Every structure is written in structure tokens, then in C-alpha cells.
Amino acid sequence: MSRQGASQLITAKPLQQEPLIDAIKDSDELEKLSLAAGISQEVLHSNEHLQERRTKIVATLGPTSVPKIKELIVAGVNVFRLNFSHVSDPESQRPVIESIRKESAALGIPVAILGDLCGPKIRCNTFAPTPSIQLIPGSTIRLVHSSEPGNATTITTSISQIVGVIAIGHRVLLNDGNLRLVVTERVSADEVLCQVVVGGELKAKKGINVPDMAIALPAVTEKDKSDAKFMFKMRLDYVALSFVQRAQDVGDLLELFNNLQSQEALARHNGNPLPDTSGISLDQLEEDWRPHIISKIETPQSLLVIDEIINISDGIMVARGDLGVECSLEQVPLIQKTLIRKTNAADKPVITATQMLESMINAPVPTRAEVSDVANAVFDGTDAVMLSAECATGEFPIETVQMMSSICRNAEAGSRLLQGRDFTIPLYKRDKKEKIIGSEKYVSEFAHCIADAAVAAASEASASAMIVFTTTSEMPIFCSKRRPSMPIIAVTPTGSIYRRLAMHFGIFPVLSNGLKISTVSGSISRLRRTEVEIPLVPQTHHENDSHTVSTESLGGGPRLRNTDAILALTERDVIENVSVVKFLKVGDAVCYCAGFHGPFPGLSNTIKMSRFGESIRSERAHLNWSESLRRLSIG
Ligand SMILES: Nc1ncnc2c1ncn2[C@@H]1O[C@H](COP(=O)(O)OP(=O)(O)OP(=O)(O)O)[C@@H](O)[C@H]1O
Ligand SMILES: CC(=O)C(=O)O
Incomplete structure (x- = not known):
């Protein structure tokens, strides 16, 4: 768009508004509308969800936070992490998962x-009888291979591969390296003596790292397999894989999910679908659904093959706790920056984790260094920041989430200034060297140029939001990675995509109630596998139109199909979603991005610059006009 064109658009008078869209400017009406749309008063009045924070918050649930799920969501949590390291029976997590979904x-x-x-x-x-023990510097402690609890003089571990092979002089780091021992004597195949070098309190189930030796352990253990099956069955959005060392480790987990997908498909095909107790129905999942795999980068070995790992994974976590122990602490900031750049270049989500607001476990305010750490992760371009013990066992989980949210918002405002005009100068440069070679990910033909053009047009027109349709999640993610200065409202008819997009920077998902897109004859992934010919006009009345849209909710005829109707329904979905409508007023410039009249859904090919509310107005005018014509011709 030319500069002149853009400025005309900016100075254009707001549209004359209709009662439906006037309502969103009136707060009483807004409350009625939100109640009718099932949106609670808490959200309506919660400060957090009415302000646009782009960086997402992942919060670990534990004993102190499980009873506070609702308050944590209202405070700003976008993703809950359930750490199965601390879970012996996966079924024990079912009520927690149900509670998150209900709230x-x-x-x-x-x-x-x-x-x-x-x-x-x-x-x-x-430990027994006390829940933790004190390690006194200079004292001797036994390290024993056993399934029994430890005690004041003995640390036990049920993993056999360490005590039998560790050598005198090797370091033993406990609790993310906060406590340190050195091996001084071998007593038997199952026992060594260690001297405490750095002491302190050691609680149950804390990690043990032995950086001086390589340990051969499978990446996906038997416990992991059982937990992963449970996660699949419960339709969890993301599964994080710890201690990934090679791309094949992720491949092993993918194979497990592929097998589970095949078993389900076969059972359905034979008419014997397994009872689904996840509470998520099949039509809320996209075709070929499986949990997305987040590889946790926490070992030096994984850094040697990081491109392959990013390529096969669906996302990355910078797991700074173990990374700081397995590598050296001083290397962590540079590794964090590199991982964020590479993952962004691959258009995948990246989480920065561990000790972000650690002091808030016991204090209502963080240290200045922690505030700086969170802000710098935002400047680095992370999608999400993560809270661990601060939220799982800390005394101030709600305050911690609120603090993290506030730091992110402030950093985002600052980074727009730092970036010059706004975020549209990309945080990373999409340069060829950093592009992951040989990616298996299907990218539709025009996706990148549409994303480039949409972000540029939205910025040029000072649009209040980008409104991006998606059935694959591809286009909103491409836009998000270009860091536009305005929010990206991702409208999707698919429940799993709606939830999954909650973890991506700057994306505000809206579940479309009105829009039902027919799947024609196959999803993109199936197409790619089988390379079938797509019938161009399978189930539609109009020749070039592959979308089926019901406009009943707009009061129109039953199965009207056209682009304006789709946009009008989208505007209605956005208006009814109070958590996004607050930063979008009727008459604001918006940039729509969608796939219209393509051979099948999922292909973004169109950008439309418009004023918010215009489509509802023109669609209604069109319906009234058609109705008058019909009457006239009958008359
Ligand atoms: N489900 C849970 N049940 C009981 N305690 C938990 C649970 N989840 C977390 N915790 C407690 O919160 C602390 C911090 O949580 P986090 O998940 O970060 O643990 P971690 O063991 O340090 O992490 P990681 O497994 O990633 O190394 C844990 O050390 C544990 O004490
Ligand atoms: C989160 C995690 O596993 C780590 O930081 O080590």
C-alpha cells in the first residue's frame, strides 16, 4: 500500500455503527454481551487480561498452587506445567487437568x-524421618544406590548407573548445582563416601548431576513411556522431553505418539473406538492431532546437534537449571540467546525457564537481578517465560505471576523503543545461514510472503490488531515471529489449536463459534503424504468457493457462502470474546489474513485491510438488499 493510501485510511472517518457493535463501547452492554457469551465477570474486571501482554507465562503447578488454578489464570498464567518427575501415578494428575480445563x-x-x-x-x-537433611561443609555423607529413603547421613538414589561407576575425585552436584560434594572413597559397588564442599538444605527428589562422567541412560525411560501415554490420552497440548541429547531421542517419543495415533485410528475404523475420558471430543482436535513436543535443552551434547533437534521438535525449552550445571553457569546467557534466535528462525515456540524469580519462593518482591533476567529474556525474543518452584511450592504464587506479567509488559514497551519504530524490525534476521535446512514442516506456498506483507501493511496502517484465521496455526505463528507492534488475534474453529496458540508471543486465540470450515477432502498433512489430487469444488454451491459458512447467527439465510460472510462471522466471534475485544474498538483499522477460495483450508493467500465492524455492516446491508430484491421479484 502506498504511503498516501495508508494515510487516507488512517484519517478516514469511523464507520456508522450498528447496535450490536455499538454495544461493545458501552460497559453495561459489554457485561451483558460477555455473560451471554459465557465470559465471566472476573475476566471482564481483571486487569491482566484486559491489557495486552505479549510474552506468555508458563507456571508449574505443585502443592501450593493446585488449589489456586482459577486465581492463577486470572493473574495471567497462559500455560500450566505439570512436572511428572514428582508424580508416581499419572492418574493422580487427572483431577488437576480437569480443573484447569474447567476453570x-x-x-x-x-x-x-x-x-x-x-x-x-x-x-x-x-528422606526419613525428616523431609529434608542439612549438608554441613567438610562433613562426610554416604551416596548409596537403593530404593529406600535417605537419612541425615545417607543420600539414596534408585538409578543404578551412577553409584557403581562414579570415581574418586568426581564432583556430585545436587539441586541444580546449589549443593556440591566430591567423591572420596569407594565402600562397595553400591556405595561411595563423599565430602560436602558446598552445604545447605537438601530436599526430597532433587536432581543429582555428575558432570565428570557420561551416563548411558535411555532418553525415554519406562516411566516416561507410561506418563507419555497418559498425556496423549488426556490430550495435553505440549509434552516436554527432558535431557534430549540427539534428534533420535525426540524421534523415539514421536514414534510412541505415532503408534498411539495409529491404534486410535484403527479402533475407530473398526468401529471400536476406545472410551475417551479426556473431556476433549475428537472434533476439538485437528486431524493427525498429537501433543506437540518441546525439547528441553540442558546438556552440552544437545548443543552439538542443536539444528537437528530444533528441526524435529515442535518447540524448545532453555532449561537453564540443568544447563547451568552440565555446562558452566557463565555460558548460560549466550546459550539462551543462541537457542532463542535459532528457534525463532525455525518458526517454533521457545520457553526460557528456571530461577527467573527464584527469591519470590519466600519473598513478596523479587531482586533487581531477577527483574532484569526476565526483561532480558523478553528482549532476546522468547515466546514464554517459566515459573518453577516460585509457583509450585512458593509462598506467593499469585504475586509472582503478577510480577512476572508486569515485568514482561514493561520490557515489551521498552523493546519497541529499543527497536526504533516498533517490533516490525525483526528481533532476528531471517538470514539464510540460520534457516534450518531440510525441515520436514510443510509450509504453504504463499505463507511467508503473506506474513511479511500482512505485518508490513498492519504496521503502515497503524492497525489496532491483526486478525488471522487459522486451521493449522501456521499463519499466526509466522506473523508472531515477525513481532508486529499490534496483537495478533488468531481465530480458529479447532479447540486444540486455540489452546496451543496460548503459548505463542503476541497471539490472542479466539475459538470461532460461528465459523465451520469444511475439510474438503483432506488436511494439508494428509495431502502431503499421499499427494492426492484435490477436487476443486467438492461440497459447495458456488463454483470457486470451498468454505462452508453458516450465517444463521447473523440472522441471514441458512447456508450463505462468501468471503464477506466469513469476515462478518469472525468479527462477531471477536466481539463476543471480551478478553480480546478490549483492545479493539469498532472503527479501528485491522488487518485480516486468511485463505479464501483456495483449493482447501489451511492455505493463507489473502490480506484485507478494513475497519473493525465493517464486514458485519456490509454483510447485513447485503442481506437486507438481497431480501428486498427477492421481495421485489416475488412482487
Ligand atoms: N507435582 C508436584 N508435587 C510435589 N512437588 C512438586 C510438584 N511439582 C513441583 N514440585 C516441587 O516444586 C519444585 C520446583 O518444581 P520444578 O518442576 O521446577 O522441579 P525440578 O525438579 O527442579 O525441575 P526439573 O524436573 O525440570 O529439573 C520441585 O523441586 C518440587 O519440590
Ligand atoms: C526446567 C528444567 O528442567 C531445568 O531448568 O533444568
């Missing part, structure tokens, strides 16, 4: 769930 639906706020697999992490057992 999220009642509040009308999308929340994703991330199940974190333990992986081959070596941990100490519990």
Missing part, C-alpha cells in the same frame, strides 16, 4: 497444558 472454559481464557517428562534425570530419594 479455563468458565473464564473464557485459553490455557494450554504442558506435561513435563522426567527423562533420564537422576534424583535423590525422599
Whole structure:
């Protein structure tokens, strides 16, 4: 668009408004509308969800936070992490998962769930009779291979691969390296003596790292397999794989999910579908659904093959706790920056984790260094920041989430200034060297140029929002990675995409109630696998139109199909979603991005610059006009 064209658009008079869209400017009406749309008063009045924070918050649930799920969502949590390292029976997590879904639906706020697999992490057992022990510097402590609890003089671990092979002089780091021992004597195949170098309190189930030796453990343990099956069955949005060392480790988990997908498909095909107790119905999942895999980068070995790992994974976590122990602490900031750049270049989500607001476990305010750390992760371009013990066991989980949210918002405002005009100068440069070679990911033909043009047009027109249709999640993510200065409202008819997009920077998902897109004859992934010919006009009345849209909710005829009707329904969906409508007023410039009249859904090919509310108005005018014509011709 030319500069002149853009400025005309900016100075154009707002549209004359209709009662439906006038309503969103009136707060009483807004409340009525939100209640009718099932959106609670808490969200309507919560400060957090009415302000646009782009960086997403992942919060670990634990004993102190499970009873506070609702308050945590209202405070700003976008993704809950369930750490299965601390879970012996996966079924024990079912009520927690159900509770997250119930509260999220009642509040009308999308929340994703991330199940974190333990992986081959070596941990100490519990302690008895006290829940923790004190390690005194200079004292001697026994390290024993056993399934029994430890005690004041003995640390036990049920993993056999360490005590039998560790050598005198090797370092033993406990609790993310906060406590340190050195091996001084071998007593038997199952026992060594260690001297405490750095002491302190050691609680149950804390990690044990032995950086001086390589340990051969499978990436996906038997416990992980059982937990991963449970996560699949419960339709968790993300599964994090700990201690990934090679791309094949992710491949092993993918194979497990592929097998589960095949079993389900076969059972359905034979008319014997397994009872689904997840509470998520099949039509809320996209075709070929499986949990998305987040690889946790926490070992030096994984850094050697990081491109392959990013390529096969659906996203990355910078797991700074173990990374700081397995590598050296001083290397962590540079590794964080590199991982964020590479993952952004691959258009995948990246989470920055661990000790972000650690002091808030016991204090209502963080340290200045912690505030700086969170802000710098935002400047680096992370999609999400993560809270661990601060939220799982800390005294101030709600305050911690509120603080993290406030730091992110302030950093985002600052980074727009730092970036010059706004975020549209990309945080990373999409340069060829950083592009992941040989990606298996299907990218539709025009996707990148549409995303470039949409972000540029939205910025040029000072649009209040981008409104992006999606059935694959591809286009909103491409836009998000270009860091536009305005929010990206992602409208999708698919429940799993609605939840999953909650973890992506700057994306505000809206579940479309009105829009039903016919799947024609196959999803993009199936097309790609089989390379079938697509019938161009399978189930539609109009020759070039592959979308089926019901406009009943607009009061129009039953199965009217055209682009304006789709946009009008989208505007209605956005208006009814109070958590996004607050930063979008009728008459504001908006940039729509969608796939219209393509051979099948999922192909973004169109940008439309418009004023918010214009489509509802023109669609209604069109319906009235058609109705008059019909009457005239009958008359
Ligand atoms: N489901 C849970 N049940 C009981 N305690 C938990 C649970 N989840 C977390 N915790 C407690 O919160 C602390 C911090 O949580 P987090 O998940 O970060 O643990 P971690 O063991 O340090 O992490 P990781 O497994 O990623 O190394 C844990 O050390 C544990 O004490
Ligand atoms: C989150 C995690 O596993 C780590 O930081 O080590």
C-alpha cells in the first residue's frame, strides 16, 4: 500500500455503527454481551487480561498452587506445567487437568497444558524421618544406590548407573548445582563416601548431576513411556522431553505418539473406538492431532546437534537449571540467546525457564537481578517465560505471576523503543545461514510472503490488531515471529489449536463459534503424504468457493457462502470474546489474513485491510438488499 493510501485510511472517518457493535463501547452492554457469551465477570474486571501482554507465562503447578488454578489464570498464567518427575501415578494428575480445563472454559481464557517428562534425570530419594537433611561443609555423607529413603547421613538414589561407576575425585552436584560434594572413597559397588564442599538444605527428589562422567541412560525411560501415554490420552497440548541429547531421542517419543495415533485410528475404523475420558471430543482436535513436543535443552551434547533437534521438535525449552550445571553457569546467557534466535528462525515456540524469580519462593518482591533476567529474556525474543518452584511450592504464587506479567509488559514497551519504530524490525534476521535446512514442516506456498506483507501493511496502517484465521496455526505463528507492534488475534474453529496458540508471543486465540470450515477432502498433512489430487469444488454451491459458512447467527439465510460472510462471522466471534475485544474498538483499522477460495483450508493467500465492524455492516446491508430484491421479484 502506498504511503498516501495508508494515510487516507488512517484519517478516514469511523464507520456508522450498528447496535450490536455499538454495544461493545458501552460497559453495561459489554457485561451483558460477555455473560451471554459465557465470559465471566472476573475476566471482564481483571486487569491482566484486559491489557495486552505479549510474552506468555508458563507456571508449574505443585502443592501450593493446585488449589489456586482459577486465581492463577486470572493473574495471567497462559500455560500450566505439570512436572511428572514428582508424580508416581499419572492418574493422580487427572483431577488437576480437569480443573484447569474447567476453570479455563468458565473464564473464557485459553490455557494450554504442558506435561513435563522426567527423562533420564537422576534424583535423590525422599528422606526419613525428616523431609529434608542439612549438608554441613567438610562433613562426610554416604551416596548409596537403593530404593529406600535417605537419612541425615545417607543420600539414596534408585538409578543404578551412577553409584557403581562414579570415581574418586568426581564432583556430585545436587539441586541444580546449589549443593556440591566430591567423591572420596569407594565402600562397595553400591556405595561411595563423599565430602560436602558446598552445604545447605537438601530436599526430597532433587536432581543429582555428575558432570565428570557420561551416563548411558535411555532418553525415554519406562516411566516416561507410561506418563507419555497418559498425556496423549488426556490430550495435553505440549509434552516436554527432558535431557534430549540427539534428534533420535525426540524421534523415539514421536514414534510412541505415532503408534498411539495409529491404534486410535484403527479402533475407530473398526468401529471400536476406545472410551475417551479426556473431556476433549475428537472434533476439538485437528486431524493427525498429537501433543506437540518441546525439547528441553540442558546438556552440552544437545548443543552439538542443536539444528537437528530444533528441526524435529515442535518447540524448545532453555532449561537453564540443568544447563547451568552440565555446562558452566557463565555460558548460560549466550546459550539462551543462541537457542532463542535459532528457534525463532525455525518458526517454533521457545520457553526460557528456571530461577527467573527464584527469591519470590519466600519473598513478596523479587531482586533487581531477577527483574532484569526476565526483561532480558523478553528482549532476546522468547515466546514464554517459566515459573518453577516460585509457583509450585512458593509462598506467593499469585504475586509472582503478577510480577512476572508486569515485568514482561514493561520490557515489551521498552523493546519497541529499543527497536526504533516498533517490533516490525525483526528481533532476528531471517538470514539464510540460520534457516534450518531440510525441515520436514510443510509450509504453504504463499505463507511467508503473506506474513511479511500482512505485518508490513498492519504496521503502515497503524492497525489496532491483526486478525488471522487459522486451521493449522501456521499463519499466526509466522506473523508472531515477525513481532508486529499490534496483537495478533488468531481465530480458529479447532479447540486444540486455540489452546496451543496460548503459548505463542503476541497471539490472542479466539475459538470461532460461528465459523465451520469444511475439510474438503483432506488436511494439508494428509495431502502431503499421499499427494492426492484435490477436487476443486467438492461440497459447495458456488463454483470457486470451498468454505462452508453458516450465517444463521447473523440472522441471514441458512447456508450463505462468501468471503464477506466469513469476515462478518469472525468479527462477531471477536466481539463476543471480551478478553480480546478490549483492545479493539469498532472503527479501528485491522488487518485480516486468511485463505479464501483456495483449493482447501489451511492455505493463507489473502490480506484485507478494513475497519473493525465493517464486514458485519456490509454483510447485513447485503442481506437486507438481497431480501428486498427477492421481495421485489416475488412482487
Ligand atoms: N507435582 C508436584 N508435587 C510435589 N512437588 C512438586 C510438584 N511439582 C513441583 N514440585 C516441587 O516444586 C519444585 C520446583 O518444581 P520444578 O518442576 O521446577 O522441579 P525440578 O525438579 O527442579 O525441575 P526439573 O524436573 O525440570 O529439573 C520441585 O523441586 C518440587 O519440590
Ligand atoms: C526446567 C528444567 O528442567 C531445568 O531448568 O533444568
